Amino acid sequence: MPPKIEINDLTKVFVKKTGSVTALQNISMTIEDGEFVCLVGPSGCGKTTLLRILAGLEKHSAGNFKINAEQSKRPLQSMVFQEKGILPWMTVEDNVAFGLAMRKAPKDIIAKQTAYYLEKTGLTQFASLYPSELSGGMKQRVSIARAFANDPEILLMDEPFAALDEQNKFILQEELLSIWAETKKTVLFITHSIDEALMLSDRILLMSAQPGQIIQEVRIDRPRPRKIEEIRKDPELAAQFVDIWQHLQKEVQKSRT
Amino acid sequence: MTQSGKIVQDPVRVERAEWKRQQTKARLQQLLTIVSPVLLLVLWEVLSRTGVMDIRFFPPPTAILQTFWELLVSGAIAEHVGVSLYRIALGFLAGVIPGIIIGLMMGLFTPIRHFVSPLVMALMPIPTLALLPIIIILFGIGDLSKVITIAGSVFFPVVINTAAGVLNIDKIYLDVANNYGASKSQFFFKIALPGALPVMLEGIQMGQAIALLTIVAAEMMGATSGIGYLIWTSYKAFLLQNMFVGLIMISFFGYLFSLLLRGLQKKLLPWR
Structure with missing residues (x-):
């Protein structure tokens, strides 16, 4: 390979x-x-x-x-940015789904991938919150979940x-x-x-x-x-x-x- | 409770007492915001009735209230207020909508910004009211000239704030959009518009205040109806009580619009 x-x-x-x-x-x-x-x-x-x-x-x-x-x-590729890299006007869930939504993945795939990585990063219960309500560590979990959910090479x-x-x-x-x-x-x-x-x-x-x-x-x-x-x-x-x-x-x- | 000669206090009780003190203090301070206007009105009433203030120029608030009631019953208020609100609504929209569109284009496309911004900067300092004579000659003394005057005044704060709103979006969000492959329309709806919205709404709030200032002045100069007309004709006929009714209507609607826009802001910016 x-x-x-x-x-x-x-x-x-x-x-x-x-x-x-x-x-x-x-x-x-x-x-x-x-x-x-x-x-x-x-x-x-x-x-x-x-x-x-x-x-x-x-x-x-x-x-x-x-x-x-x-x-x-x-x-x-997908990037995990330094702090402030998640979009303040989107909920945690929409932030995690961002990459998939941008490349117009099918709705069921978006829902599945997003739920999976929300769960993986322990964010499920915060899914509907906005980033301003999260701590710094939580925000970076969102950023990581977003990158993995996008399933890049x-x-x-x-x-x-x-x-x-x-x-x-x-x-x-x-x-x-x-x-x-x-x-x-x-x-x-x-x-x-x-x-x-x-x-x-x-x-x-x-x-x-x-x-x-x-x-x-x-x-x-x-x-x-x-x-x-x-x-x-x-x-x-x-x-x-x-x-x-x-x-x-x-x-x-x-x-x- | 004593322990080795010292008084041992329950820390929770101490803090609860402190918390109660803070609560009472906050409530008293809230009361102050109601007290100040009431106090002013009472003072006005007393000074006017006792003749310290000239009753011809400053009729007592109760007399103004009575005049307000008479004008309300006669339908005069409904007529003038209705006409003014109609002009404000149309003029506001006619200023805000192009303001937002041109502001967004200026923010998003650098060549457009370079081309348009000197024009905006040069025209902005000119008070639209100074152009009112020309506007009346061109568009008559009816609603249209008022609508155009208001639109011209509202346009500038909106266009400038919208462009600034787009330009001030943190660069990292543009990187995020790029990195995750946002298309042009996705970039517009998911990044540029929400990113610019807070500053844009500030501009609209400013435009709203300017619209009220403008309508009164515009209706004073060339109009046959409206709140400004009411104020001006009452003033000329020395019916100062009627004039004060007009002023109070303006104050009331200014406050009301501010509250409405504040509510809209909360709705549109849930993340703040």
């Missing part, structure tokens, strides 16, 4: 009045079907730009990428838990993993948290500060399902944390100056 995502020499340059900035330089990677990959890097390294290019929200300057589709009627996640408090973050990470394990979707997940990447990933890709390049690849071979307690206790992962941090430290310093 071909890899799910192939990225070859992808480069993105932003041109401004004061000159140009190379946000991404010759990014190449492949992601296998069903793999959970985290992209970790200092803020401003271009990881969000890369995700936005894959999401079709930004055009790349050079190179190419390909998302290999399994079924032609499935959407290629791959999922793109842009620091979905960055604005949550730590306890909520742990809970949502485990919930995300359990839904993911069931659907076997390919996920590209962006985060600046090494802990989060260790908890979630099959593979972590480290990015350098501007211009963004992939500088290191780390495999995480922990068995699943993973529990936050086990991840925290594991001495091997503690060593990997230090290793990743040492790789990133330089880059973080660089991006600060």
Whole structure:
């Protein structure tokens, strides 16, 4: 089977009045079907730009990428946005159904998929509420349910838990993993948290500060399902944390100056 | 209850007493909103009756009320109010509908915005009332000239707020629509319209207030009926009690329309 995502020499340059900035330089990677990959890097390294290019929200300057589709009627990708990514004028249920409604899926499929993922994310009893009545954690559950309900080939996640408090973050990470394990979707997940990447990933890709390049690849071979307690206790992962941090430290310093 | 010399209080009881105090305070404050207009009216009545205020310019509220009753019985109020409301309704719609359509187009299509906004900006400061003589010459002293004057005044706040409403939609919602493959019409109905609605309704609320201001002035200048006409002719005949009745009608309908629009806002924006 071909890899799910192939990225070859992808480069993105932003041109401004004061000159140009190379946000991404010759990014190449492949992601296998069903793999959970985290992209970790200092803020401003271009990881969000890369995700936005894959999401079709930004055009790349050079190179190419390909998302290999399994079924032609499935959407290629769906994105889980940072906080505020759900529509305030729609109820929880309509938000979860949004992708399916946009591609005019049959009514019974919409109802079925929506009910399923509302149930999965524990939102069933909140289905008719508006987002303003929800906590931050609940809102991100809506965002996750919306992406999964859309049944895309791959999922793109842009620091979905960055604005949550730590306890909520742990809970949502485990919930995300359990839904993911069931659907076997390919996920590209962006985060600046090494802990989060260790908890979630099959593979972590480290990015350098501007211009963004992939500088290191780390495999995480922990068995699943993973529990936050086990991840925290594991001495091997503690060593990997230090290793990743040492790789990133330089880059973080660089991006600060 | 004492414990090692200290008084131990029941925390629930303490908080309940505090809560009751807050409730009483809130109720008293609500009372103030009723007290202030009543107090004003009583003061007016007393000052007018005792001759501190000139009774010719400020007839006491009870006398105004009596005149109101006479005009109501004679059917004069129904006639003038009916005519004015008809003009307001038509003029309001004639201003709001194109205002919304053009405002949405300005918000959605950048070239249209660049083309139209200098015209809007240049025409907005001109009071429609200053054009009233021309409007009367062109459209006569009947309903049409009033409707056009109101429409012209209502249009601007609505068009500007509608365009601003669309432009101020958080960019992330546009990304969401794009990412989930919304078509142009889906984008319009699911993102642009609901996203712009809160600010748009503010503009309509403003337009409503302007419509009332405009109708009175327009009917004072060239009309043979309407609340503005009632005010103006009463003033000229020095029937100030009748004039005050006209003013009170305007105040009443202004308040009523505000309440109605507030209710509409609640209906249309259930997510707020």
